[in-house]
Structure formats: C-alpha cells, structure tokens
Amino acid sequence: MEPFRFKIRYSDFSPALLAIDPELLRANPDMHKKAVAGYFQSRFAKLGGTVALQAGEDDIEVQWTPARLAGDKEVFQKALELLKEGAYDDAEPLLMALVARPECDPLVRMNYGMMLSDRSRLEEALAQLETAAEEMQDSADVWNALGVAYQRKGERSKALAALKRSNALDPDNPYTLKNLGSLLGKSDPHAAIEYFKRASELLPKDQQTLYFYGLSLYNAERYGEAVGVLRQAIEIAPHTETADSAMSLSTKIAHKNLKAAAGGKLRPDAVLYCREALRKFEGAPVEVTQAVTFEVAMLGRSGLDINNADKKYMLKSMPGEFSGLELVCYMYVGTRILAPDADPGIDLAQEYEVALELHRGGGGGTQ
Numbered sequence: 001m002e003p004f005r006f007k008i009r010y011s012d013f014s015p016a017l018l019a020i021d022p023e024l025l026r027a028n029p030d031m032h033k034k035a036v037a038g039y040f041q042s043r044f045a046k047l048g049g050t051v052a053l054q055a056g057e058d059d060i061e062v063q064w065t066p067a068r069l070a071g072d073k074e075v076f077q078k079a080l081e082l083l084k085e086g087a088y089d090d091a092e093p094l095l096m097a098l099v100a101r102p103e104c105d106p107l108v109r110m111n112y113g114m115m116l117s118d119r120s121r122l123e124e125a126l127a128q129l130e131t132a133a134e135e136m137q138d139s140a141d142v143w144n145a146l147g148v149a150y151q152r153k154g155e156r157s158k159a160l161a162a163l164k165r166s167n168a169l170d171p172d173n174p175y176t177l178k179n180l181g182s183l184l185g186k187s188d189p190h191a192a193i194e195y196f197k198r199a200s201e202l203l204p205k206d207q208q209t210l211y212f213y214g215l216s217l218y219n220a221e222r223y224g225e226a227v228g229v230l231r232q233a234i235e236i237a238p239h240t241e242t243a244d245s246a247m248s249l250s251t252k253i254a255h256k257n258l259k260a261a262a263g264g265k266l267r268p269d270a271v272l273y274c275r276e277a278l279r280k281f282e283g284a285p286v287e288v289t290q291a292v293t294f295e296v297a298m299l300g301r302s303g304l305d306i307n308n309a310d311k312k313y314m315l316k317s318m319p320g321e322f323s324g325l326e327l328v329c330y331m332y333v334g335t336r337i338l339a340p341d342a343d344p345g346i347d348l349a350q351e352y353e354v355a356l357e358l359h360r361g362g363g364g365g366t367q
Contacts, residue, residue: 004087006100009058010036016121017092017289019103027035030339036060047078052195062097072098076108077167106135110142117149125149133162140170154239161219174202176211181216189219200229207236211246223253232302247301251345254328257265269309273329274348274355280318280330281337282359291317293334296327300345304328319342 010032015022018035023365025032037053040062050068053060066075075094080093095112098104115130129146137140147162160183166176172222177199184192196213203209210233216228228245230253237243281289295317304313304324311321322330328346335344336352 003052003063004097005061005063006097007059007061008059008096008100013039014117014124015119023087029262033060043090046090056140064097070101070319072101072105076105079108080111083111083115088119091115096312100198105130106142110136110139110145113149114145117145117152120152122149126153138169138347141167141177142175143169144173147183148177148179151179172198172202174199174206174209177202178212179205181212185212185216189216189281191224192216193220205236207233207240207242207246210236211242211249213268214246215249218249218253223256227253227303234301234303238266243301248345250303251300254304254346266354270325270329270348271354271358274333275324275358276326276354277333278355278359281333286338288317289334293331293338296331296334299327 008273008348013036015025016038018025020025020031025035027077033055037055037060040053040060041051044062044064047064050065050312052063068074074149076093079098080092082088082094092112093117094103095108098108099112109128113125113132113155116122116125126146126149129149130143131137133142133146143162143166147159147166150156150159150162159349160180163176163180163183166173166178170176181192181199184195193213193216196209199209200206200213211227214226214230214233217223217229230250233246234243234250280292292315295315299313299315304327305325306328309323309325311323311326312323313324314320315322315327318330329348329351331346331351331353332344332346335342358360
C-alpha cells in the first residue's frame with residue numbers, strides 16, 4: 001500500500017495540541033521538536049499501520065502507511081467519520097496532514113476550519129476558512145462556516161457580511177438562516193424573526209431553532225406568537241436544557257400577561273387561589289405538597305393558560321378541576337412552603353402575602 005506523506009513546519013504546528021506550556025517549548029526548541037514528533041507518532045499509530053518520521057531543522061516529514069486506508073479521498077472520509085463521532089483528537093492529525101499536502105482540496109480546509117472553530121481555536125480556524133472561501137466563492141456552506149467563526153471571535157460586521165453572502169447563494173440553507181437569526185436576535189429581532197421562521201419551516205423538529213424563534217418573538221414583544229412557538233419547542237423533547245429555557249421564557253410571558261390583565265395591580269382571583277392552596281397544604285403531609293407542586297410544574301412545561309378562567313385541567317395528585325391560574329397559584333404556594341428561597345418562576349409575591357395575611361387572620365383550617 002502506498003504510504004501517505006506530508007511535511008509540516010514546526011512554526012505552523014498548534015501548541016494547543018501539546019500538553020506542555022507553550023513558553024517552555026519556545027525556550028527549548030529541541031523539546032518542541034520531540035513533542036511534535038511524539039504527537040504524530042502516537043496519533044497515527046493509534047489509527048493503525050506504521051509511522052516513520054524524519055525531523056528536520058525547520059519542519060518534520062511524516063510517512064504513514066495505513067493498514068486499510070489508501071489515498072487522500074479515503075483519508076478524508078475517515079476524518080469526516082471521526083468528526084461525526086465527535087472524535088476531534090483523532091480526526092485532527094488526518095485533516096492537518098491533508099491540508100499540508102501540496103494539492104489540498106478546499107473542502108478539506110473548510111472542514112478543518114469548522115473543527116478548529118468548534119474548539120475555539122479561532123485564529124487558526126479563520127486562517128483555514130478564509131482561504132477556503134477564496135477557493136470556493138460560490139459555496140454557501142463555507143461562507144456560513146466563516147460567518148460563525150467571525151461571530152465567535154466577536155467580529156460582528158464580518159460575520160454578518162459572510163452570513164448574508166451565504167444566504168444570497170442559498171436562501172434556503174437552514175443553518176445560515178439560524179445563524180443570521182442568532183446574530184440579529186437582540187439588535188434587530190424583527191429581522192431575526194423572518195430568518196428563524198423560515199429555518200423552523202425547513203427544520204421543524206429542531207428544538208433550538210424553535211426556541212430562538214420564540215425568543216426573537218419575545219424580544220419583539222409579540223408574546224402571543226412566542227408562546228405558541230415555545231410550546232412547540234418544549235413538545236419536541238420536554239426533558240432538555242433547551243426545553244427548560246423555553247419553559248422559563250413561557251413563564252416570564254405568562255407573568256407579563258398576568259400583570260397586564262390586571263393593569264399591573266393586585267389580582268383578586270390569584271389571592272383567592274393562593275388562600276385556597278394555603279388551606280389545602282396546611283397540616284397536610286409534606287408528600288402531598290410535594291406531589292401537587294411537582295405535578296403542576298411538570299404540567300406547566302407544556303404551558304398553562306393562566307388568562308382563561310375555564311377549569312379545564314385535572315391532576316393525579318389532587319381531585320377536582322382547575323383553571324391554569326389556579327394551578328400556578330398552587331405551585332407558587334407549594335414552592336414557598338417547600339423551598340422558601342427558590343424561584344417559583346412567576347411573580348405572585350403580592351398576592352401570596354395578602355393571602356397569607358387573610359389565612360392567618362381568620363381563613364385558616366384545612367380542607
């Protein structure tokens with residue numbers, strides 16, 4: 001089998017790949033050369049086959065005879081498989097080797113740059129992606145990857161230009177649409193909404209896209225639409241960090257709606273429900289309070305309609321039919337009893353204090 005050869009200058013080798021202080025390596029060139037040689041020896045040996053190294057004054061030549069792979073195309077395919085598995089440490093020497101070859105496929109350079117960007121080695125990533133973009137000027141993917149790297153580096157204007165170029169080349173590239181939406185989310189939520197809306201149509205099961213679409217609607221104060229989109233995001237996978245974020249934002253919107261419905265004043269109906277909850281939980285075993293509070297919290301992940309007085313909800317942990325606001329009040333009171341310092345996720349502090357005074361002053365007793 002033909003050996004796979006490449007040569008790389010020591011000055012082009014990233015010190016981030018060596019578990020040695022870069023300052024120490026700079027002060028000791030021989031140690032630096034040995035460390036680079038050790039990196040290639042261990043990485044390529046792990047991939048199978050035999051490795052031969054020829055260390056020069058300024059560069060090192062690596063000759064790898066793989067056990068099964070043959071040719072640049074096969075090596076690149078193996079690198080892509082490793083990237084897909086998240087095995088970046090194993091993929092990097094292959095990509096580095098391919099980039100160092102005399103004729104480097106710009107697609108290789110783009111994937112290497114994307115990997116470096118994901119690992120926050122942004123100077124290295126931009127060096128690869130900028131070159132790849134020059135060689136593949138009609139590729140929406142490379143301009144998208146370049147835009148992401150610029151955004152991560154904090155170069156917003158460059159990121160926006162690259163992403164808009166990607167979008168012009170392929171208006172229905174969902175990843176470019178997502179990235180444009182994310183970049184514009186706070187500064188121009190109305191523009192972000194349009195990008196996220198189209199991205200969500202192309203990626204209807206992408207929970208993050210839906211969450212950020214809902215967040216943009218929230219930032220644009222389109223709360224009714226935001227709640228619907230956030231509910232869709234939660235339903236995709238209820239037990240994820242993104243679902244938790246969507247639920248928190250839904251609760252914040254519910255709070256805004258709750259106070260708006262009362263003109264920013266105390267809500268008598270919430271006071272009544274908090275008082276009922278205090279009566280229900282007083283003297284009850286802690287397990288009862290825990291069960292009701294937890295069940296309402298879980299039910300709330302899918303959204304509770306707290307501005308509708310209809311009693312359309314039922315619980316396994318407590319008999320009866322309840323309105324959305326009624327259940328939220330039970331959860332609030334339960335949280336205050338079980339964990340007084342915890343954030344219940346909705347501000348009913350005034351209503352709770354009034355209910356507590358009424359409860360202590362003459363409305364006590366258990367149900």
